[in-house]
Amino acid sequence: MNAIAEIQAFAEEMSTIRRDIHAHPEVGYNVHRTADVVASKLESWGLPVVRGVGKTGVVATLKRGSSNRAIGLRADMDALPMQEANDFAHRSTVEGAMHACGHDGHTTMLLGAARYLSASGDFDGTVHFIFQPAEEEGAGAQAMIDDGLFDRFPVDVVFGVHNWPGIPEGHFGVRAGPIMASTSLFKVILTGSGCHGAMPHLGEDPVFAAAQIVSSLQSILTRNKNPVEAAALSVTQIHAGEAQNVVPTHAWLGGTVRTFSDETLDLIESRMRAIVTSTAFGLGCRSEVEFSRNYPPTINDPEQTALAVQVMREVVGGHAVNASIQPTMAAEDFSFMLRAKPGCYAFIGNGTGDHREVGHGAGPCMLHNASYDFNDHLLPIGSTYFVRLVERFLNHG
Ligand SMILES: [Zn+2]
Ligand SMILES: [Zn+2]
Incomplete structure (x- = not known):
């Protein structure tokens, strides 16, 4: 020293x-x-x-x-x-x-x-x-x-x-x-129509949509992002439901994205919006994505x-x-x-x-x-x- x-x-x-x-x-x-x-x-x-x-x-x-x-x-x-x-x-x-x-x-x-x-x-x-x-x-x-x-x-x-x-x-x-990485936070809000847990065909299920979306979001990192670029995408929150025999009306996911370039971050955000919108639509739910970029x-x-x-x-x-x-x-x-x-x-x-x-x-x-x-x-x-x-x-x- x-x-x-x-x-x-x-x-x-x-x-x-x-x-x-x-x-x-x-x-x-x-x-x-x-x-x-x-x-x-x-x-x-x-x-x-x-x-x-x-x-x-x-x-x-x-x-x-x-x-x-x-x-x-x-x-x-x-x-x-x-x-x-x-x-x-x-x-x-x-x-x-x-x-x-x-x-x-x-x-x-x-x-x-x-x-x-x-x-x-x-x-x-x-x-x-x-x-x-x-x-x-x-x-x-x-x-x-x-x-x-x-x-x-x-x-x-x-x-x-x-x-x-x-x-x-x-x-x-x-x-x-x-x-050090960029940090962004996201929230995905899903809205279906609630129904009896025994009669799921009478509603649209945001919990099911949320589950599909959690899995599909990881495909951005393995199928869309250039493999030599590093990034992390973590869904860290899932919130839905009150009773075990009720399909709820709302569900939401929260999480964070980390990247080392703006280009990778742009890609992740746009793919996230596409996956959420199309998955929710296909399953009869409405969706909204809040994506906030905090530090570059x-x-x-x-x-x-x-x-x-x-x-x-x-x-x-x-x-x-x-x-x-x-x-x-x-x-x-x-x-x-x-x-x-x-x-x-x-x-x-x-x-x-x-x-x-x-x-x-x-x-x-x-x-x-x-x-x-x-x-x-x-x-x-x-x-x-x-x-x-x-x-x-x-x-x-
Ligand atoms: Zn600190
Ligand atoms: Zn510090």
């Missing part, structure tokens, strides 16, 4: 900040206290801060030299609406809210980079430190963009990082091209990924960098920023979970698990990564 010595020297203070944010989780756009903490730290280091970008986002700016090149570094600030199972000292103090995705750590890593760069950074150009709300749900990144993020704080490139349990502590994983795929720019990989190797050594990590079907709203600007989104290993203090709940510690905790050992490494990206991208040429 090659964390910058000055950053290592304030690692304990970073840990204190991270644990304070962990103990006070805020969900969605309601990240008021967290934004206060972030803004007041940034201001105490002499950085001009703009608040309320995309409702509760925070942007700080640092300019050196004469170059008009600019880099954006982004962290997410929001927690999840779930109950924490841990009972160590810095556990959540808010009922039904928890930092189970490590955004407390992402925020602190970016603060550490801002602190170091404001005091001693050696670069020529502008850095915008971007702290966004509502990553988990609500598309906070898009809200900031809609609020003029990249017009008010123009950047050439943008970078972000997410901790990842299971990757060894402090290792990096990244890849050029798609690294997260696609890394090859040139900026190469820069990120070079920096990672400098920071943690080549043995600790996987530059062709397998993409994940999970989604991330940094994808909106990567649609607007070239850049790179990477994973930093959160380790096996052994870092968790006494009092962590049972079970493994994948993201969104009630026993999860961010690994504070990553704070100086993540900050160093951000700093070195700035120094490489905004070098003196």
Whole structure:
């Protein structure tokens, strides 16, 4: 590991900040206290801060030299609406809210980079430190963009990082091209006409139609989609009926679709609509499909990924960098920023979970698990990564 010595020297203070944010989780756009903490730290280091970008986002700016090149570094600030199972000292103090995705750590890593760069950074150009709300749900990144993020704080490139349990502590994983999937949700509503369960010929059965549709939808992945393109389609809900001897009038299905390209997503949506409409019609039912596209795929720019990989190797050594990590079907709203600007989104290993203090709940510690905790050992490494990206991208040429 090659964390910058000055950053290592304030690692304990970073840990204190991270644990304070962990103990006070805020969900969605309601990240008021967290934004206060972030803004007041940034201001105490002499950085001009703009608040309320995309409702509760925070942007700080640092300019050196004469170059008009600019880099954006982004962290997410929001927690999840779930109950924490841990009972160590810095556990959540808010009922039904928890930092189970490590955004407390992402925020602190970016603060550490801002602190170091404001005091001693050696670069020529502008850095915008971007702290966004509502990553988990609500598309906070898009809200900031809609609020003029990249017009008010123009950047050439943008970078972000997410901790990842299971990757060894402090290792990096990244890849050029798609690294995380698009996420969409669908609901299929079927309407027949109810009747006696003993006399099914007197009605139209939405349960039967639903069963046919659940099976047929999988044919999109095996018969319509190009086999070399990855995608997931999961029906996760079936709702119908009240009594065992009544054919109900209504049934509905719910589920999610994940893809790595818009073309595959377009195909899946259109085939889904065709299968639902024709199957329901053939079985005498009416149908409706609600299909909502939430986050697009997260696609890394090859040139900026190469820069990120070079920096990672400098920071943690080549043995600790996987530059062709397998993409994940999970989604991330940094994808909106990567649609607007070239850049790179990477994973930093959160380790096996052994870092968790006494009092962590049972079970493994994948993201969104009630026993999860961010690994504070990553704070100086993540900050160093951000700093070195700035120094490489905004070098003196
Ligand atoms: Zn999450
Ligand atoms: Zn997350």
